[in-house]
Amino acid sequence: MGKKSLPDEELRLPIKLDSTSNGEYEPQPLTERLQWVNRTALQRADETSRRLGMSRRAFLRSSCGAATVLLTLNEVTACGGRYALPEEAQTEPEAASALEGREFLFDVQTHHVSIDRPWWQTSRPTLANFLLTTPQAKCGRSNQLECFDRDIFLKEVFLDSDTQVAVLSALWGTDDIAGIHIDEAALTRERVARMEGSPRLRIHGTVLPKDETHEQIRDRMHALVDRWKIDAFKLFPIWSSDGKGYRLDDPATGLFTIREGLRTGVKIFAVHKGLPLAGIPNAYTGCADVGPAAKAAPEATFLIYHSGYEPSLREGPYNPRAEKGVDALIRSLEENGIGKRGNVYAELGGVWRETMKDPEQAAHVLGKLLKHLGEDRILWGTDAIWYGSPQDQIQAFRAFEITPEFQERYGYPALTRRIKRKILGLNGARVYGLDPDEVQTAHRNDAVTREREEYKNDPQPSFQTYGPRTKRELLGLVRDRGSGDI
Template sequence: MGSKTLPEEPPRLPIKLGSTTNGEYEPRPVSDRIRWVMRTALERADANARRLGMSRRSFLRSSCGAATVFLTLNEVSGCGGRYAIPEEAQTDPAAANVLEGDEFIFDVQTHHVSTDRPWWKTSRPTLANFLLTTPQANCGRSEKLECFDRDVFLKEVFLDSDTQLAVLSALWGTDDINAIHIDEEALTRKRVAQMEGSPRLRIHGIVLPKDESPQQTRERMHAMKERWKISAWKLYPVWTGDGTGYRLDDPATGLFTIREGLRLGIKIFAVHKGLPLPGNQGAFTSPIDVGPAAKAAPDATLLIYHSGYDPSIHEGPYDASGRSAEKGVNALIRSLEENGIGKRGNVYAELGSIWREVMKDPEQAAHVLGKLLVHLGEDRILWGTDAIWYGSPQDQIQAFRAFEISPEFQERYGYPALTPRIKRKIFGLNGARVYGVDVDEIRRAHANDAVMRERTEYRNDPNPSFRTYGPRTRRELLGLFRDEGPV
């Protein structure tokens, strides 16, 4: 199709710095600082592309394009963190290799939706209202929600990024409005499993202890274990059908579910904490109940999705006193400390959405990672990206590879250096241990399988979208809860 019928889209930076959310919180407006970075990085990309005799699009798809963005971001960052990239990486592909790596990357939080049933045809708020506000909704498919289906998921996660293993996590909502059912998750897993070199995908099962009777919850959990062979349970304490939520340490709901899961022999529980869902009671996104629940159920493994991150606050050094410990990462740390859950405990902090947000602010990123490393330890932090809500997770991977905590913050706050060894643990080795994955076996299986061959061929002529999925303004987020379905 010629350019006359399909005009070139406006250029997108390979590192997504614009304002957006995963549909679970109000987006922060783009700051003047980030606007300057985006504008300046694009200008420099034009100049660097001309210097190398490349088109701007080709340059932006290269490691040099990503390096240009990170180096520009360094210029407006504080003293806490930076991206360790040499200046010459903007025009020297060899120097830009710092953004590449061979780590085992296990993304423990990814998502896609089903388009096989009309879950969006309801007057109740659904995920569809959010998805239709995103740029990806205009991807060219005949039905807009197909832009978020399993085909797009497989491309964005396994072709456009270095992810090797992933967890397809369950979504909020009762069966009538839930964007993906357990059988649909299993179908995606089956499709991936048909490729040589598998497995590459694990799945979660959603549990709704306040929207079902105890007997219904038991039956649901038993079926998900026996029929669908899930790897872990997914809990959204903030979401209930009546909007009231529940506590993780409540014997009738949260603890009931945890104890039932342990009885069934699946001890991993992925718990949404932080990122308050609009229209629900924000108190139930707080991680203050994590410590008591972990103490009451020591045999359970709790993966705290988003690490309790609350976008309404700015993450600074840890402070256990006053309002600073009521929300965000500080609240999670305080809850664990008060209940004796430490570096060898049964709680893990997961980086989905939180890393995507703070990587735009290296000083805040240094505090988040530094606090988690000091209080939970390098063995209790898990890599997750919330893909595909933000498009391909490759920019998040590149950012983490290059990021470093400054010597000044190490000395002032006692944060450890973010070494390659620690990064390898966070990228995948910790998740592999939690899920019982034999990394060496997986690496051998993946060494030259169909996905790797296709990824290698695709990288010869890549077509990454660089799309940012998610509402970019408060108005777009509120669209998530308007009383109409997709058209």
């Protein structure tokens, strides 16, 4: 896991408050408020680092650097959510301790691509059309797609963040254009395992219910389980070759696939919901079919990736008539009797990354999920490495709180440390059958931990953002790729 130094002038703020998307939705314009936060935080970092006799690089990679950004954001937050840090956290590491932690941290949604085969050399739209529009594509490698490969993934996730265990989730597309195949994901899992660690990486296998016959689906699912030992199936109701998608509760597509998957013995289905593809009308980004599918297949466990969140829709108090967003997920579950002990989990990949820069909206999203799904049914995911290292998301979540005002007004639970520990890892561990104590014991002196400790002597975090940052970049991506999911 190599590291690459950046010149001081290229350093970025450690908490990324920008307009980047993961390529699945139109980047939201950076508001004047957030532009002010970024300018002011950088100015304060310059001033504080000089006053403390530190280089700007050293200050920004410290917990005080991250605290500076979050405290600046607090100044323009009206109500609902805030980052619980004292002012002295900008200069005193002990005061910034809320950004650090030793909790079990399990990221259930991460990604990388393979460069071992030329999957991008085709006239069909591929994931490469998106990746090559991003800042990370200029990382200096001869093949720009190497900027998103296995080595970069391992550095960003396991060295530049506190993540202990991760799921390498599958990508959209038929085998000829897929950015990663199951054998390549398994190779990454094997490479991590060779580093003497207890299992740090789990993998998914993609199933395409509308692009294959029932017999092909059955054969694919059994091969994924029997040969590749996947931990869950990944479903993209939003994507199919004809651009129309499918419903989870359709007996011929979604529900058939779920029931066939259950026959293999793997009961976990990670399902993309929300983050609609820019410029592509698709009814299947919504969550109306989640409740019916969960009711029809009670023995299955559904992990709803992105929780139905749509960036163009600002989340507020729960609307039981909503047809979009997080509210639509809650509504679908309630209408089908799926409660806090049900078989549906809400996952935060992309959701927290978008809302953490808007604490009021973040308070509503987390508050609603806690109130309606419960503290045991929310999973931590970051969509790394599409957004770069997930460390800023981790730090911000550790310090975030739902204000007493919102708790009283909307009946939201307090976001306590106990609940945060559940969301950051314990819930995921339960779903995937991990014992957090056993895993952490095995990690104490494994090769990943040793390399992480050595890396801390001279860390080189890029604070890089990997997604399209403007509407122009996103529209260029959409024109190139047609439809897809990343």
